[in-house]
Amino acid sequence: MPAEAPIYDRVALIGLGLIAGSMSLAMRRGRLAGEIVGTARSAETRDIAREIGLVDRVVDTAAEAVVDADLVVLAVPVGAMAAVAEEIAPHLKPGATVTDVGSVKRAVIDAVGPHIPEGVHFIPAHPLAGTEHSGPRSGFATLFDNRWCLIVPVEGSDRDAVARLEAMWQGLGAHTDEMDADHHDLVLAVTSHTPHLIAYTMVGVADDLRRVTDSEVIKYSAAGFRDFTRIAASDPTMWRDVFLTNKDATLEILGRFTEELFALQRAIRTGDGEQLFDYFTHTRAIRRGIIEAGQDTDAPDFGRVKPE
Amino acid sequence: MPAEAPIYDRVALIGLGLIAGSMSLAMRRGRLAGEIVGTARSAETRDIAREIGLVDRVVDTAAEAVVDADLVVLAVPVGAMAAVAEEIAPHLKPGATVTDVGSVKRAVIDAVGPHIPEGVHFIPAHPLAGTEHSGPRSGFATLFDNRWCLIVPVEGSDRDAVARLEAMWQGLGAHTDEMDADHHDLVLAVTSHTPHLIAYTMVGVADDLRRVTDSEVIKYSAAGFRDFTRIAASDPTMWRDVFLTNKDATLEILGRFTEELFALQRAIRTGDGEQLFDYFTHTRAIRRGIIEAGQDTDAPDFGRVKPE
Numbered sequence A, B: 001m002p003a004e005a006p007i008y009d010r011v012a013l014i015g016l017g018l019i020a021g022s023m024s025l026a027m028r029r030g031r032l033a034g035e036i037v038g039t040a041r042s043a044e045t046r047d048i049a050r051e052i053g054l055v056d057r058v059v060d061t062a063a064e065a066v067v068d069a070d071l072v073v074l075a076v077p078v079g080a081m082a083a084v085a086e087e088i089a090p091h092l093k094p095g096a097t098v099t100d101v102g103s104v105k106r107a108v109i110d111a112v113g114p115h116i117p118e119g120v121h122f123i124p125a126h127p128l129a130g131t132e133h134s135g136p137r138s139g140f141a142t143l144f145d146n147r148w149c150l151i152v153p154v155e156g157s158d159r160d161a162v163a164r165l166e167a168m169w170q171g172l173g174a175h176t177d178e179m180d181a182d183h184h185d186l187v188l189a190v191t192s193h194t195p196h197l198i199a200y201t202m203v204g205v206a207d208d209l210r211r212v213t214d215s216e217v218i219k220y221s222a223a224g225f226r227d228f229t230r231i232a233a234s235d236p237t238m239w240r241d242v243f244l245t246n247k248d249a250t251l252e253i254l255g256r257f258t259e260e261l262f263a264l265q266r267a268i269r270t271g272d273g274e275q276l277f278d279y280f281t282h283t284r285a286i287r288r289g290i291i292e293a294g295q296d297t298d299a300p301d302f303g304r305v306k307p308e
């Protein structure tokens, strides 16, 4: 869906990893931006970005990157957002939109919001797409195709600026929905954050168990385990920040999870087959409901997308 | 790899669900059996099997099915194996091989072994392949292609009979390995049984949480959750039996799992980013090791296979 004119004349990407890189490639595909300027923390990443032409222009600092930008995208780990916001604040163009792609929203709003000057629109967002890879070489243009991007407007967000950002995400290939920050954090704790923690844990357990070798674990994982290891390969910094900043919702879901797990564990220990059967019958019905509602495809990809 | 002559003249399939049905279709593909006779508990399943021609001949009882069979495959839930073994025992042909496809091995050996008459070979096996579907219409010929089938010979198993069964499984498309029953049960507790229990639990939690709707959970599960619901749709009887019969290994792995999960939960609660970062870095290294060892492909399929 190539736009007739670019949606933003100049876009600044702060951070040049999986998400920012994929945005740049998808923006080019859709001709959504007049010019794409990018920067990253390390000289190494900036050099790679220059070498592979990931963006139109690589600059050395975030302050420089945002000059004259109509859209500024914060694509760094959640815990790094506040410092970046503080750095760029004095250089933002009046009327510009600042957005982010962080996996947690309340914490980003609290960290970034106070730095945004009057006359600049701050509209948080979160594209629900990723892979276990990271860094400047990991992006690809189709990452967001047919995925959701949740837009999380804050108190007083300008409707025109929100509509423009949604048009951008649709141009990147995504479907968009608006959601409140706290609800976003709870939904993601259920659908992504807690499952990731569980997968990390299960991989750690397997590795600890010296009586079963890693190679056996992988070779014979007909069901269940391989995707856990894939998840557990995701970027440690990103996930550390997710759990530290979506602490309350994650702890709530974890609490419920261990409660139910203990009930099942007890049923196993006492040999209560009826309870197990009933529980599994119930969850099967949930899955049926999902399929009847047409909300799943047959592709078991653990939410991950493959380049091409 | 079509055999020159059938590996077994007559094969009896006891149970006509996903595994038996797939075996029948794959045996035909490879011309591995002279005649395939099958039976199931319910008249309904037997009728469907007749209607779709799932096997060459459908009979009404297991006792009838095994008459003159060179290979008898027990393809019923693990908890149903003992009764089936007792029923067929007097009708087994001397020199025949009895095998099973149960997901747990020690319990099957204990339940079936005592019923096997002198002169009949009992060689347990477990194909590491499945989908979340079950019943006589769920099988397909390619289910076992490039999957592992673990052969678990018991004390005194005849080597020729073992070799012949391995040739059968290779003809069905699988790679074969031999493994001791207790080790099998521990490895599977790590790679399959505990991950399945965790997935069931996570789906139950999401459904309990009234503040997040099922449709949100699915719609927005960019990572982690969809495959959990797929797993949680697996057959309740089969999984009840797995947990009841692989109790010790599952409880051991669950114990370790909750121990580690609590350590991570505590790190989240206390804001110990360093511990989280180190844990995630460690599990990432495990995944790297796996990829370097060439033991994973890029297909994130949660161990499941799709028909065609």
Ligand SMILES: NC(=O)c1ccc[n+]([C@@H]2O[C@H](COP(=O)([O-])OP(=O)(O)OC[C@H]3O[C@@H](n4cnc5c(N)ncnc54)[C@H](OP(=O)(O)O)[C@@H]3O)[C@@H](O)[C@H]2O)c1
Binding pocket: A014, A015, A016, A017, A018, A019, A020, A039, A040, A041, A042, A043, A045, A046, A075, A076, A077, A078, A080, A084, A101, A102, A103, A104, A126, A127, A128, A129, A130, A131, A133, A134, A135, A136, A138, A235, A238
């Ligand atoms: N990966 C996913 O699955 C996914 C999905 C949706 C949303 N997100 C969110 O998207 C954001 C970026 O993730 P990503 O996957 O693109 O990560 P990534 O590939 O690791 O890239 C992160 C970028 O941020 C920079 N950075 C890291 N720490 C920084 C710091 N302290 N200060 C300034 N810059 C820093 C890095 O610079 P250097 O390269 O120079 O270190 C790199 O350019 C995160 O907030 C994450 O929560 C990720």
Ligand SMILES: NC(=O)c1ccc[n+]([C@@H]2O[C@H](COP(=O)([O-])OP(=O)(O)OC[C@H]3O[C@@H](n4cnc5c(N)ncnc54)[C@H](OP(=O)(O)O)[C@@H]3O)[C@@H](O)[C@H]2O)c1
Binding pocket: B014, B015, B016, B017, B018, B019, B020, B040, B041, B042, B043, B045, B046, B075, B076, B077, B078, B080, B084, B101, B102, B103, B104, B126, B127, B128, B129, B130, B131, B133, B134, B135, B136, B138, B235, B238
């Ligand atoms: N599904 C997997 O992912 C998978 C993978 C590897 C191994 N296995 C093992 O393979 C075996 C069969 O599983 P499946 O997936 O093929 O199951 P399935 O599709 O549900 O079929 C089970 C068959 O067993 C029969 N059966 C059920 N309860 C019985 C009982 N009490 N007495 C006699 N027959 C009974 C059923 O007959 P009716 O249709 O008449 O009820 C049906 O024909 C199980 O031991 C399982 O552990 C399964």
